[in-house]
Amino acid sequence: MEIRDLLNYILEYAEKKGAEFVEARFQDKYSADLVYKNGEINTNIGSRNGIGIRVLVDGSWAFASTNKLSKENAEKIVSNAVSLAKNSASSKSEKIQLAEVEIIDEKAVSPRKISLLDISLEEKIKMIQEASKLKNDYSAVKSLQISYNEVIDKRIIFTNEGTRVEWEDMKPTVISYAVASKEGKIAGGYKSWSHTCGAEFFDLHPLDELVKSSCEKSTQLTDATLPPAGTHNLLLDHQMVGVLAHEAIGHTAEADLVLAGSFTQGKLGKKVCDERITIVDSPFKESTNWMGVGWLPFDDEGVKGKEVKIITNGVMTGYMTNRELATKLGVEPTGNARAYTFADEPIVRMRNTYIESGDMSFEELLEAIGDGYYLKSLQNGQADSSGEFMFGALEAFRITKGEITEKIYQGPVLTGNAFEVLSNIIGVGKDFVISLGSGSCGKIQPAKVDAGGPHIAVKAMLAGGN
């Protein structure tokens, strides 16, 4: 049976079985990994497809999935899902109501100039091997790993309300990671990129530059110490700003966490931070030369993506929602329901989350900082329901009298309370970059997301050494 016919059959069969609402989602995902590690190349090429269905029965959800695309198996998973939903319906304190949405019949293909498939895997391996030779220019570098991944993700989403959406997404990712050691001291350095684009990616970010950057960083960091702990004037690069938008504010403005009691609950319409701060989550966000990796024209409920202004000029103005939670919050669905694979149910996730640019030049920001630290290259980040967050950077440079010095530190960790830190803004830059490196986020399921913003100067706490 053709896949669209099978999806239509699922909708009809689920309705017959008593589903009030049914959504059927087909996914076919191709992925290729090419990993160079000190002369070895590991490859992993494959594809995975299947159908995930979600039914609403007596105001209660259930989800089921299968990778066997037969009519018989479709009937089986529909029957199982309907039965599961009935099981818990009686215990619901209130029946789930889905917010009304526009019924759409649309297709989308992610932006690209050249398909990733137009360059063979063999050519890509040669490019990686060629770039890896640059390691020889760095005597302290003992280990180099270059990881390239490309994904082509095709989805078809049908609902029994009449929505029919299809999209194809193409995303390359590359990470270069070097480890250097000198006199018994050892340190790692990395550089990564991921966008929604095609093979033009290799022109935007030549592999040579990534390898050089990771080798230089690891070499520099072998002699670096942790920066002094304490409150400092800090200049944050676009990745640190992006993670501030994504982790510290973004996650806590996802409808499920808002309803669970996060610190953004009840803050709509209230001033929460400096008026120079505007934070947005958008289904499409372009930087200078590329589309953010969180490109998402429709979500996995078949809802068209809308821009969400989470904070506007310091005032909390929006939450990211799905259809169920939009009803509970009394707002419109925003197209933020995302599932990683066909075997995952959609949950509220971000897409491209960023802080809008301000009006200060880089030099003006440095001058405003005076003495402090310049934090660069995100390592990791975590936030909390209370607003407390921590973001690790790869490196920090000492700023003295408005100038960046060569004094380098490793492992700086920025920490604080989100609204407090965003209230202690020294200045917002007029530049803008959207790129969270490899663009990965984990919230039960993985997701490709992006984040960014301008350089921002802020007074905040660094966790660190003496």
Add this chain to the structure above:
Amino acid sequence: MSESNINRDEAYYLAQYAIEYAEKKGVKDAEVFFSDNKKLEVTCSGKEIANEKEVQELGFGIRVLLDSVEGFSYTNKADKKAIEQTVEQAIVMLKVKPKKEGIALAPPSSYSTIEGLFSKQLSTFTVEELIDSAKQILLPFEEAPISVKTDLSRIILSEEYVGIANSLGVEGNYIRNSLDGSFLAIAREGEKVGSFVSDSFSVKDPKEVDFYQFGKELVERAIRNVNVEKLKGIDSDIVVFKPDAVLSPIFIVIAMAISAERTQHNQSLWKDSIGEKVAIDGFSFIDNSLDGKSSTARPFDDEGTPVKELEIIKDGVLMTHLFDIKTANKANTQSTGNSYRGFINSSFMNPPNNIFPNVPVIKPGDTKYDEMIEDIKEGIVFEYFAGSQRSENGIFSGVAKGAQLIKNGEITTPLTNVTIAGNVFDVLKNIVSLSKTTKKVNGYLETPYIKTKGINISSQN
């Protein structure tokens, strides 16, 4: 869920077909790793059940070797045509890749029978019982004196059938099941919002968990986080790591440092440390691979090598690194049976490229938890670490979550804004005591509480 739902015969037939097809295409060394995973899951949000979910997926990862070159591809289509295409895709990669020193398929071996790997108690556990267990956990949320809610929480009944076959004659399979729960709680009183707290369990028998008590303790911890004080400053370097805090940063750095993949690629400080003292006398770390009570036990690793019990650190001395077949051949030794296809997870979608302990256990000490606290004049105890750790050099810095101040031998104030920094390799040599009691963290690491000195503690004031 019952065993009869597993597509064992179908999977084995297709695995053998793949090996034969590869040979027909001129590749004698081929390996098929397949898994059929079935999960029944109840998710919870707010104070009630949010969704129920049933998923099942059978998939095949096919690896071919020719003249020390490796090709790999995967599919989740269980038919001959898809298997043929996947074999062909793997073979294509043989032509474009350089040689990989040491790669080989596992030779045929006999595998241990692990008692308890497949739990009969769980095989008869029904969806109604699963829902009831979730409701028991949620009951204390209803009873809480202030608003306590959950999100992204779940209880999962899973059954995993794993098989491997290769052209050297390896044929192995196992079925294991587990009941796992992972819950978080957020408490809120007016404008005061507590840090979220989380806990998990992984058992082979539902009777091992008091679901109501599990929820109650979670709720109590969440409430405790609402009224916290900022650390005003502390004149101490003494820290007690609770078990979840041992997982990260301490265990993660150890696991990376003992992987031969990392030692051979100059990414580990313990590259040349076998036989050396790396921790205090009382610190012992083992891989208890054949412990059927653990949900990560298995008779063979992801290359088909039998697993075994290993003493990795004995009384502070590093006894061995962990090897897969490739790294073992390079070091002229034997695989220790620690190969994984993923990050502590066996996925048909990955070739066997990772090395981790199967059932890691940090041995308990002889100190009661209360005794660990009572001789601390000033220090902190904390639940988990939110920060950065560098596996290469052991440096970590970040926030100590769920921290409490210890004053004059007593746990006093719940704290917020506590940051810590140190080096895991130093921590192991600065351990003051290990608790008698242990906890299984994330269904994987069994560890005691660890009291250590030499940590930089600071506040966010």
